[in-house]
Amino acid sequence: MSSATESYKDQMRRKLQECKSRVGVTDVALKLGYRVDKSAGVNKYVELILGAPAEPSDRIIVHVKCDKANQTYFRRNGTKGDVVTLIKENMHAFHATGNTEWAKVMNVLADMANMPMTDYQDAEMIHNARTSDPHVFDPSRYDVRPIENETAISAILAARGFNRDTVNAFRPFMCEIRDRSNDKFNGYNIGFPYRIAGHDKIEGYEIRGSKGFKSKAVGTNSSTAAWIADFSNDNPLGVKNVFFMESAFDAIAFYQANKYSVDWQSTVLVSCGGGTSGKSIEKILTYFSKACAVDCFDNDPAGRDYGNKLFEIAGKLSHDYPGIQSHCISSQKAPDGFKDWNDVILGKTMTITNYPSKHDRNAALAANRNKMMKL
DSSP states (O other): OOHHHHHHHHHHHHHHHHHHHHOOHHHHHHHHTOEEOGGGOBSSEEEEEESOSSSOSEEEEEEOOSSGGGOEEEOTTSOEEOHHHHHHHTGGGTTOOOSSHHHHHHHHHHHHTTOOOOOHHHHHHHHHOOSSOTTSOOGGGEEEEOOOSSSHHHHHHHHTTOOHHHHHHHGGGOEEEEETTOSSOOSOEEEEEEEOTTOOSOOEEEEEOGGGOEEEOTTOOTTTOEEEEEOSSSOGGGOOEEEEESSHHHHHHHHHHTTTTSOGGGEEEEEOSSSOOHHHHHHHHHHTTTOEEEEOOOSSHHHHHHHHHHHHHHHHHHHHOTTOOGGGOEEOOOOTTOSSHHHHHHTOOOOOOOOOOHHHHHHHHHHHHHHHHHO
16 A cells, blocks of 8 residues: 555544544434434433324434544444444435445535535546646636536536526636546536635635535635635725625525625625635735635524634734724624525524534633633
């Protein structure tokens, strides 16, 4: 076994653990439609049932622990497993993409954890390739063209609830993209070009496709670049608000849901692509130096962590550079009952489990330490 292959497997193990730390058995079960059997009580174990309470089609008992990564479940018939097992048992319900069962499981976890999805079998081939550096974006690898009417791409956008006027408004900020190196899929996906604020050079793409497929172009610069939809006609000092989202689809949905209540000529929408890079946020807020930063991240623990990070970065910038007005950070998250803005225009409500965010956990630990010191 080569060291490259070993290194790749180590990376996949870390990726799995990172996903499992965000997505537990309870999260997957609730997404599948399981509900708490209140008659069984809620303690160290929680019983979840699927279907009518009188005659449920399935019943699992979940061992609830503080860390989601270690959540397990069992049935009284002796079957048991963890979050991966539960996903495999219900793979038909997720419509997951991937060449192997393992790739599909990883993509389901990545999707629920709000992390970029990819085809892990193709990722291994790319990782082991010696023809190019996977850490550098190579634009010649991709065939890019404008989004045309009446194509498969239009169907993907329509499935997300976007109307024709919305799609037309975002044509300058997206494209059709095809990976010339992918011999398993010769079609086009939607590409959202990444740029460093104030620069024209494309640094990669956020990529979305059918059946929930999402990824990034190989070598995409996610450190200092992001997807930026600038409606100000290249007038950075005239931008009053920069709205930060977790995906380009969320940003497009925000536009459609708030089309008549926002001054778009002084507005910029940003997708952080399922994460927040401090450097890219700094560059964006420095370039749009008179703008307020608006937290539009998801209504879940990860979204709260992203919002806290945005607040910290904006506060530091306004302290270090008084000319930057980003200290007026605000929040415009999706309404209660919706995970994100795309779910708003789709009318897709959900029950949001109020798990503590990373910031909340750190604050609680600090409070406990102070209490111990006083004792």
